[in-house]
Amino acid sequence: MAEIQLRDLWKYYDDVAAVRGINLDIEHNEFIALVGPSGCGKTTTLRMIAGLEDITAGDISVGDRIVNEVAPKDRDIAMVFQNYALYPHMSVFQNMSFGLKLRKTAKEEIERRVNLAAEILNIEELLERRPKQLSGGQRQRVAMGRAIVRDPQVFLFDEPLSNLDAKLRVQMRTEIKKIHQRVKTTVVYVTHDQVEAMTLADRIVVMNEGVIEQVGSPEEMYDAPETLFVAAFIGSPSMNFIPCRVEANNGGLSVRLSDDLTFPVPGDRNDRYGSCVGKEMLFGIRPEHITDKRPHTDPTHHDFTSDVIVLEPMGIDTMVFINIGETEITTRSRPRAVSQVGETMDFTIDMAHMHLIDPETEKVL
Amino acid sequence: MVSVPNVDRAAVAPPPGPFRSRMKKRLGPDIDGYGFLLPATIVMVSLVVYPFCLAVWFSVSDAFVGEPASYVGLENFIYILTEDDIFIETIWNTLLFAFWSVLFKVVLGLSCALLLQRILKLRRFFRGSVLLPFVAPTALSTLGWWLILDPTYSHINWILANVWPFSYFGWGPYNFLGNPTLAMASVIFVNIWRGIPFFIITILAGLMAIPDHLYDAAEIDGASTWRKFYSITLPLLRPVLAIIILFSTIFTLGEFNIIYVLTRGGPMNSTHLFSTYSFTYGILNHEIALGAAVALFLFPILVVIVVFLLRMVRRDTSHEL
Numbered sequence: 001m002a003e004i005q006l007r008d009l010w011k012y013y014d015d016v017a018a019v020r021g022i023n024l025d026i027e028h029n030e031f032i033a034l035v036g037p038s039g040c041g042k043t044t045t046l047r048m049i050a051g052l053e054d055i056t057a058g059d060i061s062v063g064d065r066i067v068n069e070v071a072p073k074d075r076d077i078a079m080v081f082q083n084y085a086l087y088p089h090m091s092v093f094q095n096m097s098f099g100l101k102l103r104k105t106a107k108e109e110i111e112r113r114v115n116l117a118a119e120i121l122n123i124e125e126l127l128e129r130r131p132k133q134l135s136g137g138q139r140q141r142v143a144m145g146r147a148i149v150r151d152p153q154v155f156l157f158d159e160p161l162s163n164l165d166a167k168l169r170v171q172m173r174t175e176i177k178k179i180h181q182r183v184k185t186t187v188v189y190v191t192h193d194q195v196e197a198m199t200l201a202d203r204i205v206v207m208n209e210g211v212i213e214q215v216g217s218p219e220e221m222y223d224a225p226e227t228l229f230v231a232a233f234i235g236s237p238s239m240n241f242i243p244c245r246v247e248a249n250n251g252g253l254s255v256r257l258s259d260d261l262t263f264p265v266p267g268d269r270n271d272r273y274g275s276c277v278g279k280e281m282l283f284g285i286r287p288e289h290i291t292d293k294r295p296h297t298d299p300t301h302h303d304f305t306s307d308v309i310v311l312e313p314m315g316i317d318t319m320v321f322i323n324i325g326e327t328e329i330t331t332r333s334r335p336r337a338v339s340q341v342g343e344t345m346d347f348t349i350d351m352a353h354m355h356l357i358d359p360e361t362e363k364v365l
Numbered sequence: 366m367v368s369v370p371n372v373d374r375a376a377v378a379p380p381p382g383p384f385r386s387r388m389k390k391r392l393g394p395d396i397d398g399y400g401f402l403l404p405a406t407i408v409m410v411s412l413v414v415y416p417f418c419l420a421v422w423f424s425v426s427d428a429f430v431g432e433p434a435s436y437v438g439l440e441n442f443i444y445i446l447t448e449d450d451i452f453i454e455t456i457w458n459t460l461l462f463a464f465w466s467v468l469f470k471v472v473l474g475l476s477c478a479l480l481l482q483r484i485l486k487l488r489r490f491f492r493g494s495v496l497l498p499f500v501a502p503t504a505l506s507t508l509g510w511w512l513i514l515d516p517t518y519s520h521i522n523w524i525l526a527n528v529w530p531f532s533y534f535g536w537g538p539y540n541f542l543g544n545p546t547l548a549m550a551s552v553i554f555v556n557i558w559r560g561i562p563f564f565i566i567t568i569l570a571g572l573m574a575i576p577d578h579l580y581d582a583a584e585i586d587g588a589s590t591w592r593k594f595y596s597i598t599l600p601l602l603r604p605v606l607a608i609i610i611l612f613s614t615i616f617t618l619g620e621f622n623i624i625y626v627l628t629r630g631g632p633m634n635s636t637h638l639f640s641t642y643s644f645t646y647g648i649l650n651h652e653i654a655l656g657a658a659v660a661l662f663l664f665p666i667l668v669v670i671v672v673f674l675l676r677m678v679r680r681d682t683s684h685e686l
C-alpha cells in the first residue's frame with residue numbers, strides 16, 4: 001500500500017518560501033496531477049516527496065512510515081524528469097537496468113523486467129542505442145521505462161511531456177494513461193498544462209505561490225472551482241469574469257452585468273447569494289455557456305444580443321468575442337450560426353453555470 | 366570535420382584563368398584557404414619543423430661545436446644505447462618521473478576539483494588561489510623550492526626538528542636533494558605542485574559540465590556517493606581526463622626547468638631526464654650529435670603515448686551531456 005501524506009509541509013530556499021505549509025492525502029494507486037503556474041512550487045514539492053530536497057518543516061509519509069529522513073533510494077519511488085536525465089554514456093538497456101543492478105537484482109530478472117517494460121513502451125528495438133540516437137519521444141519512453149522496471153510503489157513525473165511537440169504530447173498523454181491502467185501504482189504528476197491534468201488525473205491539485213488552492217476531481221475543478229485562481233486556471237479558453245452588481249427583484253436575485261443587461265440568478269441560489277445584494281462582485285461564466293441563440297424551455301436560459309468583435313474558428317466550434325459593459329468576453333458557438341464581425345448576433349446564456357466571486361476574498365461563493 | 370558550404374562564387378568572381386583552374390582541380394575549390402594558412406605555416410616551419418629536422422640531422426652526424434659535421438649513420442644511437450650507462454638510467458628516470466608525476470596529478474587534481482566543486486564559502490578565493498603555482502614563473506618558484514629543500518637552510522628540516530608534534534618523532538634532517546631517492550621524490554613533488562592547477566581547473570570545468578539531474582536520477586536509482594562517482598562522474602569525465610593526461614604526459618616527459626634548477630640531473634645522475642641529459646651532452650660538453658640523439662629518443666615514446674591516448678579520447682565520446 002502506498003498512500004502518500006503531506007503534513008504541513010514547508011520548504012525555504014534561504015529566505016524564499018517555495019512551499020508554504022501544504023497538506024495533501026494521496027490514496028493508494030491514485031493518479032494525482034499537481035498543476036499551477038510557473039514557480040508555484042510544484043517541482044519543489046515533488047522533489048521533497050522524492051527525497052532529493054530537504055524538508056524545512058512538516059512530514060511526508062509513504063505507506064505508513066514517515067520518510068523525512070529516508071534516503072531517496074529507500075523510499076521505493078521512481079521519478080521521470082522533465083529533461084529525462086538519461087545517462088548519456090549508457091545504452092537504453094543499461095539506462096533502464098541501472099537501478100535494478102544497484103539493487104543486486106538477478107541478471108535474468110533484470111532482463112525479464114527490461115524486456116517487459118520495453119514491450120509496454122514499444123521500444124524493444126531501441127535497447128542497444130544511446131540516448132543521443134533517440135528522438136525526443138523515444139527518450140521520453142526510455143525515461144518512463146527506467147521508472148517502470150523498478151516496479152516502485154510511487155511514480156513521480158515532473159512535466160514529462162513539456163519537451164515534446166504538441167502532437168507527440170497528446171499521443172504520449174494517452175500512452176501514459178494506458179500505462180497507468182496497466183501498471184497500477186500511485187502517481188504524482190506535475191504539469192503546468194491543465195489539459196494534461198484534466199485528462200490524466202483522478203484528482204487535481206492546483207497550487208499557487210506555494211500553497212494548495214484546491215483539490216478535487218477534474219469535474220469538480222471544472223464545475224465548482226472554489227477560488228478565483230482555480231476558476232481562471234482550469235479550463236481552456238478560460239472562464240470569463242465580468243464585474244457585476246447583485247440586485248434584488250420581486251422575490252428573486254439578479255446580476256447586473258451592464259447598464260442594459262441583467263440576468264436573473266437561478267432560484268436555488270437565492271440563499272447562497274442573499275448576502276451580496278447591492279455589492280460589487282465578479283460574475284464568472286465559461287465560454288461554452290454563452291452560445292448562439294438556441295430554442296430552450298429551461299428557466300435558467302436567457303437570450304441577449306451583442307455585436308461581434310472578433311471570430312476565432314476552432315473547427316468544431318467558433319469562439320466569438322463580444323463586449324459586455326467594458327469587458328471583452330469569449331463565447332462559443334456553432335460555426336454555422338455565427339454572424340460576421342461587426343454585425344449583431346443573438347446569444348443564449350445558461351445561468352445554471354454561473355459563478356459569483358467576491359473580489360475581496362477571491363473566493364467563489 | 367567542419368566543412369564550409371561552397372558558396373557559388375561564379376556569379377561574382379571573374380572566370381578563373383587557366384592556371385587557377387588547374388590549381389583548383391588539384392587543391393579543391395577553396396584555393397584562397399591555403400593563403401590564410403600561410404602565416405601559421407611559416408611560423409611552424411621555422412620554429413618547429415626546421416629545428417626538428419636539424420636535430421635529426423645532428424643525431425646521425427658527428428657534429429661537434431665549431432667543427433664541420435659529417436654523416437655517421439646510427440652510430441650515435443648505438444653508442445648511447447650500448448656504452449652510455451647514464452643514458453639507460455635516464456630512460457628509466459624519465460619514465461619513472463613522468464609516471465608518478467602524472468599519476469599523482471590526476472588523482473590529486475581530481476580530488477581537489479571534487480572538493481572545490483562542493484565548497485560553497487570563499488569559493489572564488491579557493492578557485493583563484495589554486496592557480497598560483499601555475500601563474501608563477503617555473504624557474505622562480507622552483508628556486509623557492511630549492512631553498513625549502515636545501516640541506517642547510519631547509520624549512521622542512523627545521524620544522525621536523527623544532528615544531529611539535531614533528532619534533533617528537535625525531536625525524537630528519539634529510540638531505541633532500543643529495544640522496545638519489547629523495548632527490549627523485551623531490552623533483553616529482555615539485556613537478557606535481559607545479560602541474561596540479563592545470564588539472565584542477567580543467568577537471569573542475571569538466572565536472573561543471575555534468576548536469577545535476579543525472580545525479581538526481583542516480584540518487585533515485587539507488588546509487589551511493591561512491592557509485593555515482595564511479596558510474597557517472599568518471600565516465601563522463603573521461604574525455605577531459607584523457608586530454609589533460611595527454612598534455613601533461615607530453616610536458617612532463619620534456620620537463621627541464623625544475624630539474625635544472627633543483628638538481629641539474631644529480632646526485633650521481635639520478636634525476637637526469639632526456640632534456641637535461643641532452644642539454645648536458647649538447648651544450649655543456651659540446652657533443653651536439655649525442656645531445657640530439659638523446660633528445661630524439663623521446664620522439665618514438667611520445668608518438669606511442671599520443672596515439673594511445675587519442676584513441677581513448679575518440680572512443681566513446683559520442684555522447685552528449
Ligand SMILES: Nc1ncnc2c1ncn2[C@@H]1O[C@H](COP(=O)(O)OP(=O)(O)OP(=O)(O)O)[C@@H](O)[C@H]1O
Binds near residue numbers: 018039040043045
Ligand atoms: N534551488 C533553488 N534555490 C533557490 N530557489 C529555488 C530553488 N529551486 C526553486 N526555487 C524557487 O522556489 C520556487 C518554486 O520553484 P519550483 O521549481 O518548485 O516551481 P515550479 O512550480 O516547478 O515551476 P515550473 O512550472 O516553472 O517548473 C520558485 O520561486 C523558485 O524560484
Ligand SMILES: [Mg+2]
Binds near residue numbers: 043
Ligand atoms: Mg518545475
